[in-house]
Amino acid sequence: MQIHTPRLLLREFKQDDWHFTNLYESNEEVMRFQTSEVRSSRESQEYIQQCLEEAKEEPRTLFDLAIVLRTTNMLIGRVGMKVDYDAEEAVLWYILNQTYWNKGYTTEAASAMIHFGFDDLQLHRIWADCDPRNIGSYRIMEKLGMRREAHFRENIFIKGHWCDSYVYALLDHEWR
Template identity: 40%
Template sequence: MRLASTELKTERIYLREFQLSDWQEVHKYASQERVCRYQPWGPNSLKESQSFVKQVLVDSAKEPRTRYALAINNKEDRLIGAGELNIRDAHNKKGEIGYIINPEYWGKGIATDAATLIIGFGFHQLKLHRIYATCDPRNIGSIRVLEKAGMTKEGRIRGDLLMKDEWRDSLLFSVLENEWV
């Protein structure tokens, strides 16, 4: 399933498929230490940002498609982040979301808008039953985004992710199709 830009939009943002030329805008935020502080990747080199976009394009052409990594654009048509939904278990209709936003746009509700659009896409277009997300317990901003997007905190997963040579816990959030309004 290819995504039409008219499918996922609010008054402030729209999500679209990535294009090869997007790597430069991706690099503007993915190369910043503060953006990847709670992530197992980054800060990205130029080559890593280019590789990310190339891999997204490869994954978007796979059948069946299991990765929907989408560019987040503002109403001025500037790429300001990325949102992602990965189908983790097709049989049980489970997906996982994630997002990253250029820090120039932090604190403005952009990540919440993007997460909400992606969740809606997962339930309405992809017919998923359960969508979940994890985040670093220290990432207060991401916790707020997940809660505002309608997800429920299920708990803490101990020693979940090897990040920069140490084990990190993750908080688990989810929403079920029958809870989504």
């Protein structure tokens, strides 16, 4: 599977992509609001292997794609969705190498995934969540046209602390 945008290629992971994913997965600032801890090289390799295995499932419910700059062919992050076909919805996520923050790449990649979800998968709703302290993440959601549906207080225990969550969502007819 490949999705092209003006500046990006969203593609399936390859086994040796872990070298590039580990550049951001080993960065404490990038992983600050992620549910997982900073990853070792081995953990990044295992994550890529898991993505490759899950991509083979039928029906496919996990779409976790590499974000690659078209001009340089550099892998700079990932964007994905976990689909629940019964509910006709998916949860969206993204993570980007800090070097490429504030350039619109995440918004461009996430927009392409939303387009895929609504147009190709015929989903009714796409949602995402983030820690309210992660201002960059919820601003991306707002740029995508998502609306804040909830602010859950101390609903998830991450890295030794109870954390709040913002939940944002977009419906198919709102996207169009």
